[in-house]
Amino acid sequence: MPPSIHPVDLVTALRHKHLTPAIVFLTSRRACDEAMETFDHADLVLPPVRQAAIGAALERVIAQYPSIAEHPLIPIVQRIGVAAHHAGHLPSWKIAIEELMRQGHLDAVFATTTLAAGVDFPARTVVITQSSIRKSRDFTDLTIGEVQQIAGRAGRRGKDYVGFAVITPSPYIDLNVLTKGLTGQPEAIDSQFTISYPMVLNLLKAHPHEHIQGILAKSFAQFQLNQRAELLERKLDLVQTQLEPFGPRVCTDWITQWQTFDHVRKRRPARHQTHRSDSPEIAARLSFLTPGRVVGLSKGRGIVLRQYRSKGQKNSMLTMLRPDGAVTECPVTSVREVYDRTYDCAEIPTYPWCSAETFDRLSEQLEELPPRLPILPILASPPAEPLPDAVVQSLGDFPCPTCSSRPACQKDFPTASRLRQEQHRHTKSIQALRTSLWHRFQERVEVLQTFGYLTPTTQLTADGEWARLIRIDHSLLITELIRADAFTGADPSLLTGVMASLAHDDDRPGAFPRISPGLSSLLRQVRKLAESLSPHEDPPLLRADVAALAERWVAEPTLTWIGLCRLTTMAEGDIYRLLARTIEFLSQLQTLKATHPGLADAAAEALALIRRGVLEELP
C-alpha cells in the first residue's frame, strides 16, 4: 500500500465518480510538481473536443500574458486537463489556470494551501491530504478557519447542487484536526495592532501629541483590551464585596498594618538583599507569575508551577511546566512574555508542585494553546522604598498584642490579605490594559527623539518630515541608511540590490550568483547598521544571493527572464515576488523627490529598468 494515493489514480477515481473539477491541496510545491510529472505518460487523455477547447482558451490568455507561452506544463494541461498552481509559478500562469478553471476546462488543479486564501477559484470537489501547514519555518496544525476556507472552495454556486470535501490520507495526517475543522466554529479574530515608527511619525504629523491617545483608543486592539479590562473590573467588584467584612476595625487599615508586620517578620537579611536585586520590571512581573500562568520563554512556552527564591540565585526562580511534560527550573529573567492566560492550578507542597490531575490537564492545555496569545501588559513601578528604620523599629512594639480586635484580625488576616493582593493585582492589570498602547507609543516616540526624527516637544524634525514617507518594514534602517549617505552616488542596480535584500523575508535557500564588489561592501555597511539598530528594530535577513540577483536584472537590461531564472535555483514565482516587493520598496524612495532628488532619481531609474518583460504584464 503506498502511503498516499497516486495522482493518476486520484484523478481517475474523481472522474469516475463525477467529482471533477477538483482542487487537490498538497503539502508542498514540490509535491504539486511531482504530481504533474506522474501524468507524463498517463493514458487519461481527454477527448479531442475538450483538448481543442483548452487549447483555444489557453491561446486567449497567452495573447494577454505572453510570458506563459512556453510554459512546460502546457502539454499536460491541454492533453489531460490537469494543472499545478502554487507560489512558485508566475502570477500570469496562476491567472491563466484560474481562468481555465472558471471556464470549466480543467478536471483537477494541484495546489498548495496558500491558494485557499482569497483567490476566486471554486470547484466541485476539494481534496485534502494534510492537516498541517508550513508557516515560516515550522509546521502548524490548520486552524478551523483555514479548514473551512479550504472546504469553502468546494461547490460552485449555480454550477453544483452539492460540493464535496474529500480527505485522502498521507503520512503524519491527523484526522482529528480535519474533522474538528469541518464541524467546528471558526476562531475569533484577535487584534494584531502594533505601533511602528512610520505610524508614530504620520500620526504626529497630522495630530497634536495630546490627541494621539484618543486616536489609539479607536483601534480594535484597544476595543479588545477594554473588553478584557471590563472582565477584570467585574472580578474586582467581586473582590471588593468580599473585602467588605474586613473594613475598618480598631485601626482603619488593619490589613496593611498586618501585612507590614508580616512582611517584616518574614524578612531575613539575606533575602532582603536578593530581593533588591530584582529590577523594577522583574519585580512588577513577579505578582503575575503565579501558578497556572502561561508564559513565553526564549524557546517555546511554559506554564508556571511555582515561584520561589533559592539561596545561590540572584533572581527569583520559577518551576515551569514545558511542552514535552518536562518540569524545569529557570530564573524569572528568562521569561520573555507574560501572556494573558492562566489556568486553574491545584498547588501541592511537593514536586511537581501541583496535583496529578492538574499536571495532566495543564500539559494538555499547554499543547493545545493557539499559536498567538494576547500579551499581558505589565507596568513597572519604581522600586519600592525600603521601610524607614523608624517604622521597622517601632514594629518591635507592635500594638496588636493588647488590642481588643486582635483575635478577629488574626483569624481574618489570611483571607483578607489574599483578597487585598488580588485587588491590587486586578487594579494594576486594569490600569495596564487601559494604558498599554499609549505606553508603547511613548516608547517609540522616545526612540525617534533619540535618533532625531522628533524634537523634544514631539514635533517632526526636518528628517522626520521625509522619514514618515517610508512606510515599509525596516523603515528605521532605511531612513538611517539614507541619513548615513549610504546610497549617495549609488547607481540604480546597487540600490535595487540593497532594497531586494531588505524586502525579501523568505528563508527558502537559493543559489548564489556573482555579487559585485560594490554591492557586497554596501551590504556589509547595511548589516553593520542593522545590527546596531537591533534593540529598536528587528534586523532583516539581508540575503546576499537575492540582492545579487536583483542587481543583475537591473544592471543588464538585455538579460531575459529565462536568463535570469537560470542564474538561480529559486522558483520563478519567488523571483517575481522578490522583484515585485523590491518595486514596492523602491517606489517609497521615489517619493523622497523633494528632499533627496538624487536618490529619488536613482529609484525612478531602477523602477523603469525593473519593469520589463514579465514584470510589465501586470500593474
Added chain:
Amino acid sequence: MTTDELEQRLAQQPVALLHRLARGRIHRHFRAGKRRLIELLLQHSSHNRAGLESDLQALLEARHARSEPGEHRLHSPPPDTRKKAPQQPPLPATIESAVSLASWLEGIGVPAPQPFVPDPWQTEALSAVSETDVVISVPTGSGKTYVAVEAARRAMEDNRTVIYTSPLKALSNTKYTEFSRLFGSDKVGILTGDRQENGQAPLLIMTTEILRNLLYDAASGEIDIRLDTLGLVILDESQYLADPERGVVWEETIIFCPSQAKLLLLSASIGNPQDIADWLTSIRPTACRLVRHSKRTVPLRAGYLHPNGKLTPLFRSLGIPYGHPAQLHPEAKRLFLEYEEETLPSGRSRR
C-alpha cells in the same frame, strides 16, 4: 515485553490512546500520525520502559472499565473540560445508521440556469450600506462580490467615488478585470505603489496598504485623491485583520477612513463578527450593521478516499455534522485505522 511485542501492542491501540500515552512524554505528540507516534513512544521509552508499559496497562484497564456501562458512551464526544465550548446541538436520534456511499453520491449535477435573485442577506446588506457601515461575515463563495458591485454602482450613480481594497495584488488584478468588464474600463482604475492606471476613475482598486498610505497623506494635508467625494470604501477579505504582520493596516485604514464614506467590510466566516461590528459602532458616526450567516449556499458533503481508491462518506450523516467531529462513518474509521496500521514503521507494510 520485548520491543517487538510492545510495538505490536501499541499498534493494536486506537490513536487516541496513544496520544494519551504520549502526553508528557513526547513533544507535540498531537502532530504525529499513528505510525510516527509509535516510533516516538518506543524511542522515548528506551530510558524508562517499565513506566510506559505500566501506563499502557493502566489506560487499557481504565478503558475497559469505562466501556462496560454501555456501548453508546463511545459515540458521545469526550467530556470537554474547557469552559467556553459552544453549546452543541442534540445528537441525531438514529446514531447507528450511517449514510450509504450511493446516497452520498446522489444529486451530483449542474442546476438549470436560474434568473438571478439576490439572497435576503444580500438585499439586507445593500439597503443597509446606503445608510451606514456594514460588516458582512458569511461563508466562502456565498456571493459577497455581488453586494460589493451593487453598492459600488449605487454610490457611483450618486456621483460618489468608491475604493475597493483587497489584501493581494493578484486579487486586485482579477477584480480590476472583472469590474472593468462590468462598469466599462473608463470607470475603473487601479493604483499600485509606483503606478496608476486610470487614477481619476470613480471606482479605484488597490491593496489595503496603498489606501492606508493615501489616508495618511490626506491627514497631513497632501491630498492627492478626492477624499471629500469618497462615498464608499469596500474592504474585501477583512478577516486579514487577524494577520500577524499585516492586520494592523486594516485597523489603521478603518480608524482613518473619512467619516462621510461608508465602510463595507467583507469577510469569510469568523468567530467574533459581532465584536468587529461593535468596534465600528464605537468609533464611527453611525451604528454599524452586522450581516452574518454560517449556512453554505451549496451544501457540503465530506468523504474519505483510501489510497487504494476506495471512497466512503467521512461522517455518518449525509451533510456535515456541525458540532460533532467524532461522528465518523464506520467505514471511514475502519479504513483510516487500517491506513495507520499499514503505514507502520516495522516494515510490515505490504510494499
